[in-house]
Amino acid sequence: MKFGVVRFPGSCDEVDALMACRRFADADLLWHGDRDLSEVDAVVVPGGFSYGDYLRVGAIARFSPLMESVIEFARDGGPVLGICNGFQVLCEAGLLPGALLPNDSLRFVCRQVDVVVENPGTPFTRACEEDDVLSIPVKHTTGRYYAPPGTLPEEQIVLRYAPGQNPNGSMDDVAGVCNEQGNVMGLMPHPEHAVDPLTGSADGGRLFESLAMVPA
Amino acid sequence: MIRPKEGILDPQGQAVERALPALGFEGVQNVHVGRLIELDVDDASQVPQMCERLLANPLIEDYEVVELNGNGAA
Numbered sequence: 696m697k698f699g700v701v702r703f704p705g706s707c708d709e710v711d712a713l714m715a716c717r718r719f720a721d722a723d724l725l726w727h728g729d730r731d732l733s734e735v736d737a738v739v740v741p742g743g744f745s746y747g748d749y750l751r752v753g754a755i756a757r758f759s760p761l762m763e764s765v766i767e768f769a770r771d772g773g774p775v776l777g778i779c780n781g782f783q784v785l786c787e788a789g790l791l792p793g794a795l796l797p798n799d800s801l802r803f804v805c806r807q808v809d810v811v812v813e814n815p816g817t818p819f820t821r822a823c824e825e826d827d828v829l830s831i832p833v834k835h836t837t838g839r840y841y842a843p844p845g846t847l848p849e850e851q852i853v854l855r856y857a858p859g860q861n862p863n864g865s866m867d868d869v870a871g872v873c874n875e876q877g878n879v880m881g882l883m884p885h886p887e888h889a890v891d892p893l894t895g896s897a898d899g900g901r902l903f904e905s906l907a908m909v910p911a
Numbered sequence: 912m913i914r915p916k917e918g919i920l921d922p923q924g925q926a927v928e929r930a931l932p933a934l935g936f937e938g939v940q941n942v943h944v945g946r947l948i949e950l951d952v953d954d955a956s957q958v959p960q961m962c963e964r965l966l967a968n969p970l971i972e973d974y975e976v977v978e979l980n981g982n983g984a985a
Contacts, residue, residue, distance in 0.1 A: 751968060758965075787968065794971045796915075801922050841919060843970060864920065 696907055698722035699735030701765070701781070703756050706743035708887060712778065715887040718900060719907035727759040737774040737906050738765050740781030742834075742885060752795060752837045753783030762788060774818045774906055775879045779835055782871075782881030790879045791872055792851065793842030798835070799864025805834040807895065809857035810870045810884055817853055817873050819880045822905040829854075829898035831884040833862050838883040840865040840872070847872065854882055912975045913967045914945035945972070 698716035702709045702724045709724060716722035716739060725735070727745075732738065745756035756762060762784065769775045769790050777785035785791045798804060812820055812827040823829070840863075847869075854871035861868045863883070871882030886899025915921040921943050928942040948966055952958060958976045967974040 750966070754965065754968070794968055796919065796971060797922065799920060799922050801926060839920075841971060864922075 696720040696736050697734060698737050698739055698903075698906070699725040699732060700739045700741055701725050701727065701761060702741075703727045703743065703745035703759065705745045705747050706741055706780070708742035708778065708780075708885065711885075712739050712741040712887040715890045715900065715903050716907075718890055719903045725761055727756070727761045730760050730764045732764050732768050732773075737776070738768060740765070740775065740777040740784050741887070742779030742781060745780055745784060748780070751787070753780060753785075753787040756780075756784045757787040766790060769874075769879050772876065772878050776819055776902065776906065777879075777881035778885055778887060779838070779883055782883060783837065785879060785881045791874055791881045792846050793840055793872065795837050795883070796839040796841055797837050798839055798862070803834070803836045804838070804862045805832070806862060807832050808860045808862055808870075808884060810854045810882075811857055812853070813855050814850055814853045814873070816850075817877045817880060817905075818908075819873070819902050819905050820853055821908055822901045827901075828857060829886075829889075829901065830896040831886055831889045831899045833884045835863070835883055838863040838865065840869045840883070842866065842869075842872075848875075851875065853880055854884070912945060912947055912977060913962075913972050914943050914974075916971055916973050919971055 700709050700713045713722050783795045786794050809828045812823040815823045815825050853873050855868045856870045873880040886902045889896040889899030923944040924942040931939045962974040
């Protein structure tokens with residue numbers, strides 16, 4: 696089983712994501728200008744500031760050559776995980792419902808938060824149980840999740856911030872969502888920064904572990 | 912012109928709305944902060960499509976196209 700981790704100009708968490716993936720399977724970086732996904736079984740779109748996040752977060756990255764391939768890969772059922780800026784890119788690409796807006800505080804937030812597993816039935820959470828609490832850091836300025844009323848069924852809410860810990864004003868405490876088919880997921884917290892007890896928590900590893908359990 | 916959609920929390924607008932009375936400007940309501948994108952185009956009929964596909968995110972933003980003539984006057 697092999698992960699591909701996308702690198703855009705302006706990505707900054709791709710190496711942490713690569714290292715997190717390598718704890719559980721093979722993994723390589725994918726360059727934004729390439730198109731070939733034939734060697735990978737799952738794609739991670741990491742955090743950062745793709746293409747400078749000009750215009751809107753994720754808006755330009757969505758049109759990169761590699762993202763065209765990622766969209767096709769996702770439509771064919773391939774698992775795709777978007778983290779932070781990657782989540783924003785997947786929303787802009789129309790692979791996930793909703794959008795990310797500036798935090799209600801208008802401030803950058805950087806802190807450890809508890810997130811609750813609401814749906815353990817996805818390829819991203821199958822190593823978890825329902826109501827498991829994962830300690831994972833957030834670090835973002837544009838993380839307030841919003842989906843127009845009636846467009847986000849409850850089963851597509853994969854993770855919620857624990858009560859009282861919503862760091863950004865996200866609707867309904869949503870921290871991570873998946874698409875209708877369940878093969879695309881995005882979340883604002885950074886599981887790749889929580890894979891080693893040395894940095895306080897290894898809970899984020901459960902998402903990569905879950906993905907690695909997908910038959911290659 | 913691109914603005915946050917009606918009904919979506921606009922903390923930037925709220926911050927400006929709170930700042931104005933502090934300077935003595937009273938009676939200010941419904942402040943919204945958006946973006947202005949200026950472009951020269953050969954065919955203005957394409958601009959709404961540009962807004963739908965890239966310039967705005969219709970889930971969270973409303974846009975309005977204002978056509979100016981060559982010297983910038985409306």
